[in-house]
Amino acid sequence: MNSAVGLGLSGVSPTAAHEVPNAIKSGMVCHDAKEAEPNPMTEPIELNPAGNSVYEQLGGDPIFQHLVDIFYARVEADPLLRPMFPDDLEPGKEYQFLFLTQYWGGPARYQVERGHPRLRMRHAPFPIDQEARDAWFNHMVAAIDEVGIPEPVRSQMVDYFARGATFMINQAD
Numbered sequence: 001m002n003s004a005v006g007l008g009l010s011g012v013s014p015t016a017a018h019e020v021p022n023a024i025k026s027g028m029v030c031h032d033a034k035e036a037e038p039n040p041m042t043e044p045i046e047l048n049p050a051g052n053s054v055y056e057q058l059g060g061d062p063i064f065q066h067l068v069d070i071f072y073a074r075v076e077a078d079p080l081l082r083p084m085f086p087d088d089l090e091p092g093k094e095y096q097f098l099f100l101t102q103y104w105g106g107p108a109r110y111q112v113e114r115g116h117p118r119l120r121m122r123h124a125p126f127p128i129d130q131e132a133r134d135a136w137f138n139h140m141v142a143a144i145d146e147v148g149i150p151e152p153v154r155s156q157m158v159d160y161f162a163r164g165a166t167f168m169i170n171q172a173d
């Protein structure tokens with residue numbers, strides 16, 4: 001099974017929980033012929049038994065904004081990762097926020113502003129090796145813990161970012 005399954009990295013992420021089509025809810029594979037990445041599958045975000053998305057469970061935008069702020073502050077201070085990012089971090093920060101809220105079940109604002117995520121393709125210009133991946137992932141886990149995201153969502157997010165960050169590796173060590 002491809003590691004990108006369910007990451008929302010190559011497929012279109014579901015938007016609000018109530019907009020997730022039944023075919024996707026039932027786990028049906030969606031193929032997008034235009035997608036150049038290895039795995040065009042999309043899976044729904046996790047829904048709790050009450051049907052609330054992670055976005056709703058965490059109370060919407062503020063926690064995600066806080067997460068992205070902390071993550072970016074850590075990236076800015078990291079001598080390995082900082083040179084990979086542009087001088088102006090603000091646009092990327094906003095896209096990260098829009099993507100993550102969309103992926104975890106919030107409004108489809110990333111899609112509206114940036115189109116199809118195609119994240120592996122969007123990361124192709126940056127030399128991402130295992131070391132960079134680990135640095136990125138460790139900053140994200142630290143941000144998750146600083147924000148205090150509760151279980152079981154914490155584990156879902158850590159698992160997602162672990163697999164997603166590995167999926168972005170495009171350079172041998």
Ligand code: HEM
Nearest residue numbers: 084085092095096099114126128132133136161164165168
């Ligand atoms: C699950 C893992 C990851 C996710 C969900 C993710 C998500 C994103 C998103 C949504 C963007 C903005 C794309 C756009 O322009 O619309 C972005 C940009 C970027 N990402 Fe990632 N990313 C991940 C892993 C990584 C890793 C491992 C690295 C490097 C070690 C990395 C480095 C970058 C860089 C350098 C940019 C460009 C920022 C800018 O233009 O301001 N990402 N990422």
